[in-house]
Amino acid sequence: MSxxxxxxxxSCDETGVALVRLPDGGAVPQLLSHALHSQIDMHRAYGxxxxxxxxxxxxxxxxxxTEHVLKESGTTLQDVDVVAFTRGPGLAGALLVGAGVACALGAALDRPVLGVHHLxxxxxxxxxxxxxxxxxxxxxxxxxxxxxxxxxxxxGDYAILGETIDDAAGEAFDKSAKLMxxxxxxxPELSRLAEGGDPEAFKLPRPLLHSGDLDFSFAGLKTAVLTQAKKLGDDLEARKADLAASTQAAIVDVLVRKTLTALKDTGMRRVVVAGGVGANKLLRAQLNAACAKRQIRVHYPELHLxxxxxxMIAMAAAMRLQAGREQAEKTYAFDVKPRWPLDSLK
Structure with missing residues (x-):
């Protein structure tokens, strides 16, 4: 029985609720309905x-x-078998809201709950x-x-090959955009602006590109963008698209080259790209082209996901239960993990 x-x-500035069906027999879980509210407009005033x-x-x-998801899928709360929530990482207060609601629903329905790793x-x-x-x-x-x-x-079987030692790629995009x-x-604003610019207009650094390992560093790129913006002075507005395109090209170049190195080092023939920056058009285009030459399959989430x-939280819960990595329990005393290394999962 499913x-x-x-x-x-x-976990941060999006509230998401979804319903996933976990079928018997090992089939891939099926998304029935999902709803999302973004807080972008509210936070824009504060930068x-x-x-x-x-x-x-x-x-x-x-x-x-939650009511919208249930109505759209033609189900009721009584039909829910497991309530999953993001336990971490993320903003502590924001995580506590989801955890509190999930555990309250679980207790009220006498259903098990399951905390999920956001990443x-x-x-x-x-x-x-x-x-x-x-x-x-x-x-x-x-x-x-x-x-x-x-x-x-x-x-649940994850091994970190490399990670950022300072700013993440998304931070590099966001902080560079703020400097402009x-x-x-x-x-997203920088990426849109970059579509009308010249990616070779400015020679920006590609940090750790030839480091010999799979770690990343984007703080130095941010500093280089700041230096270039100051040099342009009053000309920044006229050259902003070029600077945006050059910045994006530097970030994407590092991401693609390091990913190809990881594939070569491990002998893998398949790569998955996930996270908000995974929606970047240039990243998708360059990685697709490079992997096509090497006959490597590339997979992404749908753009809206x-x-x-x-x-993704309901799906991760379903796959952990299906793989026997987790057991949902009727335990409603909850905590959250604002910092939670992904490779600590079993």
Whole structure:
């Protein structure tokens, strides 16, 4: 008999709720419905995420989103078999909202609950796509807070090959955009502006490109963007698209080259790209082209599932249960993990 898993995501500035069906017999879990509310408009006035405001908005949104998901899927709360939530990493206050609501629902319904790792949700989100991957594969996790290359041999079987030693790729996009005077959220704004610029206009550094390992560093690139912006002075506005294109090219170049090195070092023939930066058009185009030459398969989440969402949390919970990596329990005393290394999972 199949099971229905309700997933709740509240780690930062998106409130997501989704319902996934876990079928018997080892078939890939099926997404029935999902709903998402972004807080971008609210935080734009402050130039970044305000944790207290984020937490308060999650409280307002999570139950209406849950009602929407249930109605759209033609189910009721009584049909839910497991309630999953993001346990970490993320903003502590925001995580507590999702954890509290999930455990309250579990207790009220007498259903088990399951805390999920946010990055594992991103990592497994391509299994929601029309072209799901197969294990094993190399994973490039790229978001505002994380940039990691991992070897993935199965659910819960993760080995970090390299990671950022300072700013993540998403931070490099966002901070560079802020230095150019672009509005929040900066990363997508920079990418849009870059479409009309010359990626070779400015010679920006590619940190650790030839380091011999698979680690990343983007803080130096941010400093180089600041230096170039100051040099341009009053000409910055006229050259902003070129600077944006050059910045994006530097970030993408490093991500692609390191990913190809990881594939070569491990002998893997499949790569998964997940996280918010995975929606970047240039990254997809360059990685697809490079992997096509090497006959390597590339998998991504659907574009609307690249950002934080409840579907990836419900999916990760379903896959952990299916793989026997986890048991959902009727334990409603909860905690959260704002810092939680992905490779610590079993």
């Amino acid at each position: 099971s229905l898993i309700l997933g709740i995501e509240s 970044g995420v305000v944790p207290e405001l984020a937490s308060r908005d999650h409280i307002r949104r999570v139950l209406p989103l 594992e949700g991103h990592l497994l989100s391509p299994f929601l796509s029309e072209d799901p991957p197969e294990f094993p594969f190399i994973a490039l996790l790229v978001s505002g807070g994380h940039t990691q290359l991992m070897r993935v041999d199965g659910v 005077g672009l509005p929040y959220p900066g990363g 690249c950002t934080d969402n409840g579907a």
